[in-house]
Amino acid sequence: MNSNKHKSENTSSPSSLKVQGGIEQPSSLNPHAVKRYRGMRSALLDVDEYLNGIRNKDITILSKAITLVESSLPAHQTIARELIQACLPFAGNSIRIGITGVPGAGKSTFIEAFGLHLLDKGRRLAVLAIDPSSSRSKGSILGDKTRMEELSSRTDAYIRPSPSAGSLGGVARKTRETIILCEAAGYDTVFVETVGVGQSETAVHSMVDFFLLLMISGAGDELQGIKRGIMEMADAIAVNKADGDNKTKAEFAQRQIKNALHLFPPTESGWIPEVKTCSALTHDGIAEVWEMTERYFNFVKQKSYFSHKRQQQTWQIMLEFIDARLHERFYNKTAIKQALTNYKAKLQNGQISPYQAGTELLEIFDKL
Amino acid sequence: MNSNKHKSENTSSPSSLKVQGGIEQPSSLNPHAVKRYRGMRSALLDVDEYLNGIRNKDITILSKAITLVESSLPAHQTIARELIQACLPFAGNSIRIGITGVPGAGKSTFIEAFGLHLLDKGRRLAVLAIDPSSSRSKGSILGDKTRMEELSSRTDAYIRPSPSAGSLGGVARKTRETIILCEAAGYDTVFVETVGVGQSETAVHSMVDFFLLLMISGAGDELQGIKRGIMEMADAIAVNKADGDNKTKAEFAQRQIKNALHLFPPTESGWIPEVKTCSALTHDGIAEVWEMTERYFNFVKQKSYFSHKRQQQTWQIMLEFIDARLHERFYNKTAIKQALTNYKAKLQNGQISPYQAGTELLEIFDKL
Numbered sequence: 001m002n003s004n005k006h007k008s009e010n011t012s013s014p015s016s017l018k019v020q021g022g023i024e025q026p027s028s029l030n031p032h033a034v035k036r037y038r039g040m041r042s043a044l045l046d047v048d049e050y051l052n053g054i055r056n057k058d059i060t061i062l063s064k065a066i067t068l069v070e071s072s073l074p075a076h077q078t079i080a081r082e083l084i085q086a087c088l089p090f091a092g093n094s095i096r097i098g099i100t101g102v103p104g105a106g107k108s109t110f111i112e113a114f115g116l117h118l119l120d121k122g123r124r125l126a127v128l129a130i131d132p133s134s135s136r137s138k139g140s141i142l143g144d145k146t147r148m149e150e151l152s153s154r155t156d157a158y159i160r161p162s163p164s165a166g167s168l169g170g171v172a173r174k175t176r177e178t179i180i181l182c183e184a185a186g187y188d189t190v191f192v193e194t195v196g197v198g199q200s201e202t203a204v205h206s207m208v209d210f211f212l213l214l215m216i217s218g219a220g221d222e223l224q225g226i227k228r229g230i231m232e233m234a235d236a237i238a239v240n241k242a243d244g245d246n247k248t249k250a251e252f253a254q255r256q257i258k259n260a261l262h263l264f265p266p267t268e269s270g271w272i273p274e275v276k277t278c279s280a281l282t283h284d285g286i287a288e289v290w291e292m293t294e295r296y297f298n299f300v301k302q303k304s305y306f307s308h309k310r311q312q313q314t315w316q317i318m319l320e321f322i323d324a325r326l327h328e329r330f331y332n333k334t335a336i337k338q339a340l341t342n343y344k345a346k347l348q349n350g351q352i353s354p355y356q357a358g359t360e361l362l363e364i365f366d367k368l
Numbered sequence: 369m370n371s372n373k374h375k376s377e378n379t380s381s382p383s384s385l386k387v388q389g390g391i392e393q394p395s396s397l398n399p400h401a402v403k404r405y406r407g408m409r410s411a412l413l414d415v416d417e418y419l420n421g422i423r424n425k426d427i428t429i430l431s432k433a434i435t436l437v438e439s440s441l442p443a444h445q446t447i448a449r450e451l452i453q454a455c456l457p458f459a460g461n462s463i464r465i466g467i468t469g470v471p472g473a474g475k476s477t478f479i480e481a482f483g484l485h486l487l488d489k490g491r492r493l494a495v496l497a498i499d500p501s502s503s504r505s506k507g508s509i510l511g512d513k514t515r516m517e518e519l520s521s522r523t524d525a526y527i528r529p530s531p532s533a534g535s536l537g538g539v540a541r542k543t544r545e546t547i548i549l550c551e552a553a554g555y556d557t558v559f560v561e562t563v564g565v566g567q568s569e570t571a572v573h574s575m576v577d578f579f580l581l582l583m584i585s586g587a588g589d590e591l592q593g594i595k596r597g598i599m600e601m602a603d604a605i606a607v608n609k610a611d612g613d614n615k616t617k618a619e620f621a622q623r624q625i626k627n628a629l630h631l632f633p634p635t636e637s638g639w640i641p642e643v644k645t646c647s648a649l650t651h652d653g654i655a656e657v658w659e660m661t662e663r664y665f666n667f668v669k670q671k672s673y674f675s676h677k678r679q680q681q682t683w684q685i686m687l688e689f690i691d692a693r694l695h696e697r698f699y700n701k702t703a704i705k706q707a708l709t710n711y712k713a714k715l716q717n718g719q720i721s722p723y724q725a726g727t728e729l730l731e732i733f734d735k736l
Contacts, residue, residue: 085724088719091718177723256630257631314715314722315722318711321726321727322730330690347682348682350457350459354686355541355689356449356453358690362693
């Protein structure tokens with residue numbers, strides 16, 4: 001592979017692909033970005049070039065490959081599909097950690113502190129984000145960059161903001177495929193960050209091995225933003241900002257959450273979720289959160305639950321992917337779209353049972 | 369309508385349809401039962417006869433209609449579909465209450481005590497059960513009957529055990545349609561009972577207005593049977609068996625659960641789940657559980673959330689019904705079944721991505 005060739009390509013690549021201090025600007029699916037993609041068509045590499053670049057830990061190539069996976073252009077999708085297939089034999093060897101928490105829980109500073117601790121332990125870290133609901137503003141991404149300043153300057157860490165738009169299913173797929181690319185590039189730890197207020201936690205839960213919920217003390221308004229059900233998905237909870245005047249309050253919150261978790265039955269793996277306090281500011285407790293994480297992975301690997309869960313996840317993704325395509329094909333039919341308005345009114349007036357409505361819509365579909 | 373005709377039909381109907389003290393024996397979908405159904409073919413009424421019988425609160429006809437809805441014979445399904453359609457204008461006027469709790473929480477005795485209290489308030493009550501996972505033994509049904517002895521002897525209450533077999537989707541549909549029949553028969557309150565250990569709570573949650581979780585003190589092993597996520601679905605929790613020596617423990621459990629619920633965000637309706645203690649044995653607290661239930665219904669009806677939720681449920685059921693049919697059609701194809709074994713192995717070995725596997729399976733399907 002000719003590295004000069006890549007260099008020149010990088011220089012000529014559109015601004016959205018420029019690597020800045022280890023933080024990749026997100027690719028977007030908006031028309032403006034698609035226009036920019038067109039300009040780079042000639043700059044597309046072939047699958048082997050992407051693969052070799054990724055295997056050689058070339059960050060520029062990795063970033064281009066992720067942009068390809070995120071692209072909705074058919075030509076890009078074809079290469080992306082082949083590339084994923086080529087990367088698969090080198091993927092799967094990382095630990096995948098989901099991190100969620102409401103805005104204000106200090107997610108970015110926690111990820112900075114936690115991530116730096118892992119780098120000190122000799123790990124290589126990729127930080128991805130999934131956030132399909134909001135079109136994250138540029139300001140917020142720059143905010144992340146500031147908060148993860150040290151992490152983003154490290155060569156053994158790679159930070160990639162979420163694709164800026166798309167359906168949850170689409171963004172989830174892109175993130176799952178990005179994990180594969182990062183693993184093939186030798187990252188042995190992957191963080192998938194989510195904001196904790198939407199549907200995306202379930203998606204993240206289905207792509208990680210370990211799910212960490214970040215909370216803060218107060219147990220009042222701060223928690224109102226967390227969606228119902230998220231606490232029960234957590235393998236661990238860390239009460240962040242346990243520093244200064246806030247330390248006692250954080251420890252009180254820790255006890256409260258522990259008591260609450262007692263009311264929950266054990267997780268499928270048999271692991272009993274733990275609750276820790278930490279401070280991303282002073283780094284107090286960060287080592288303990290990592291020790292707990294390691295304990296979790298030892299526990300599930302001993303019980304073969306680790307590989308069992310991954311196989312379950314893969315199988316589930318395939319089933320959901322097929323179901324989603326069948327669903328799309330059905331509802332994309334013009335005749336179905338037209339009939340649906342009518343049936344919606346009938347259902348709301350209680351004129352028809354949902355089963356009868358469904359049966360009649362399927363009959364319309366079959367006649368197409 | 370000729371009531372004599374119905375009487376003679378009832379006498380000649382198979383034993384599974386005999387009404388015993390207000391408790392209906394469940395119809396089953398096993399071959400033995402289907403054989404029995406065949407024998408009653410000539411005894412089928414027409415839709416108007418069923419409708420009139422139901423509207424006239426004829427328990428025997430109602431029971432026959434439910435058996436029809438539960439039947440898997442195409443001839444029965446055709447009439448059942450028409451009957452549901454005919455009953456719809458008279459349905460929807462009840463309050464639908466889901467009741468769940470682990471075995472040992474005293475569900476049957478609670479339903480007896482709670483139900484009798486509602487009858488005293490002048491309500492008419494139908495008690496249905498949903499339990500698709502287990503094939504409930506005859507012994508357990510007789511057990512229920514014994515525990516609900518007084519309720520089952522009342523003419524203003526109707527108790528119908530769950531269909532004894534079938535998929536969750538199938539059983540859920542039958543229960544939803546049974547609710548429609550019961551409402552058309554003038555029952556203004558419907559309990560849907562579930563055992564609290566399986567998937568069925570989500571199904572029940574999607575067909576009721578108010579979801580009550582029954583717990584007992586101890587907060588230890590007794591709760592281990594409750595599935596994750598159920599506590600967050602509850603609109604109210606009642607700690608049962610708060611009597612004698614157990615009263616203090618129950619009140620302690622109440623406080624614990626209240627604290628735990630503080631950590632949960634509010635429900636979609638804005639209703640804050642309440643925690644009560646009660647004793648189905650002494651009837652202490654039963655009136656308070658009912659007062660709370662009434663308060664809930666006032667709250668959601670004021671906010672129009674009541675009808676909003678029902679419309680949402682109906683829409684959701686139709687979407688899920690269509691998705692389930694599309695799914696079935698896909699996986700019932702022999703070519704897909706054959707290919708699936710192969711793809712499962714490839715997925716487990718990490719040879720293919722779930723998206724690629726799904727894409728290829730869809731291609732096989734399209735060529736059929």
